[in-house]
Amino acid sequence: MRDDDLKVLDRIDLRELEATLDQHTRRKEKVDRWTEFSWSVSRHRMFNSCRRRYYLHYYGARRVREADDKVVSAVWWLKQVVSREVWLGTVIHEVAAETIRALREGKEAEPDEYELIEKARHTYREGVQASRRGARFDGRWIVLFDHVYPHDVDSPDDEEVEEHIGHLVRAFLSSDAYAFIREQAAHYIYEVDEPFQSFSLHDVPQLGDVRVFAIPDVLVHTPDAITIIDWKTGDARRESIREQAGIYRFYAHQRYNLPEEKIHVWIVDLNGGGASIAPSGGVPSLAEAERFARQSIHEMIEHMEDVAHHTVSISRFPMTEDLSLCQRCGFKWACWRHE
Numbered sequence: 001m002r003d004d005d006l007k008v009l010d011r012i013d014l015r016e017l018e019a020t021l022d023q024h025t026r027r028k029e030k031v032d033r034w035t036e037f038s039w040s041v042s043r044h045r046m047f048n049s050c051r052r053r054y055y056l057h058y059y060g061a062r063r064v065r066e067a068d069d070k071v072v073s074a075v076w077w078l079k080q081v082v083s084r085e086v087w088l089g090t091v092i093h094e095v096a097a098e099t100i101r102a103l104r105e106g107k108e109a110e111p112d113e114y115e116l117i118e119k120a121r122h123t124y125r126e127g128v129q130a131s132r133r134g135a136r137f138d139g140r141w142i143v144l145f146d147h148v149y150p151h152d153v154d155s156p157d158d159e160e161v162e163e164h165i166g167h168l169v170r171a172f173l174s175s176d177a178y179a180f181i182r183e184q185a186a187h188y189i190y191e192v193d194e195p196f197q198s199f200s201l202h203d204v205p206q207l208g209d210v211r212v213f214a215i216p217d218v219l220v221h222t223p224d225a226i227t228i229i230d231w232k233t234g235d236a237r238r239e240s241i242r243e244q245a246g247i248y249r250f251y252a253h254q255r256y257n258l259p260e261e262k263i264h265v266w267i268v269d270l271n272g273g274g275a276s277i278a279p280s281g282g283v284p285s286l287a288e289a290e291r292f293a294r295q296s297i298h299e300m301i302e303h304m305e306d307v308a309h310h311t312v313s314i315s316r317f318p319m320t321e322d323l324s325l326c327q328r329c330g331f332k333w334a335c336w337r338h339e
């Protein structure tokens with residue numbers, strides 16, 4: 001199904017793709033909870049990395065069933081493309097979340113390091129196999145970059161990846177953050193990677209309320225403070241991590257109504273052995289985080305055609321001129337930048 005859907009891109013050209021998508025994303029339909037405008041730091045990052053990428057991800061691939069169009073389906077598949085590093089990060093986050101949920105439920109006081117590592121390796125391998133076959137894994141589609149663009153990246157060394165998985169799981173188990181979580185009473189562990197965590201940002205011009213998504217990996221709420229823990233398996237010192245930390249703090253304040261000085265964010269660098277580091281420049285204040293979100297939303301609204309129906313035209317979303325960004329971009333087939 002995946003490969004069949006994608007092949008349509010070999011039978012058309014960029015002009016045809018743009019015309020089809022433009023019609024799709026300018027169609028005025030009443031918005032629902034899946035298509036209304038919402039905001040997140042990852043949306044902001046994509047908007048700023050390449051406008052076309054943002055368009056394809058958030059608009060070109062939406063309402064895929066209703067569209068019943070091969071081009072829209074192909075773009076939807078490309079939206080699912082992730083690198084091996086991202087898949088590995090997902091696996092580690094899932095293992096960490098399961099371990100902490102078990103701790104909260106009192107099921108497993110002492111997790112077995114060997115078993116956890118084997119479990120992570122097994123999940124990683126199963127996902128790779130599913131992607132290779134174009135099949136679902138555990139109810140979801142895994143679409144790996146090297147299976148869609150086999151000529152564009154070197155095959156990863158399986159032994160090295162398995163070694164790296166062991167390193168990351170050990171870093172998680174020996175981290176100060178995990179020790180801190182273990183010390184807490186179970187009922188203080190409020191959130192463990194809960195899906196769809198969000199809050200409403202009020203009084204946004206033209207939109208009113210906007211749903212802002214922020215999903216902490218772990219949120220510990222003791223009587224007098226909140227600690228949010230964010231596991232990082234990639235570069236833990238990126239500038240955008242500071243923005244994310246500010247939005248986590250804003251989320252915790254909105255949801256639990258604690259003042260900002262009582263809301264802490266720990267970035268845990270699993271690649272660097274599990275050390276907790278502060279984002280460079282410190283965690284933004286609530287005022288700074290709110291300003292940042294409102295400014296980003298304002299810029300996105302300016303790119304819309306019809307705000308009430310949340311429609312956009314592809315003409316407002318050009319492709320980047322920085323070809324280095326395209327090399328690792330899952331959408332490059334839809335931009336004719338894959339060869």
Ligand code: SF4
Binds near residue numbers: 051052056326332
């Ligand atoms: S391939 Fe390049 S131009 Fe196309 S969406 Fe990706 S980064 Fe943007």
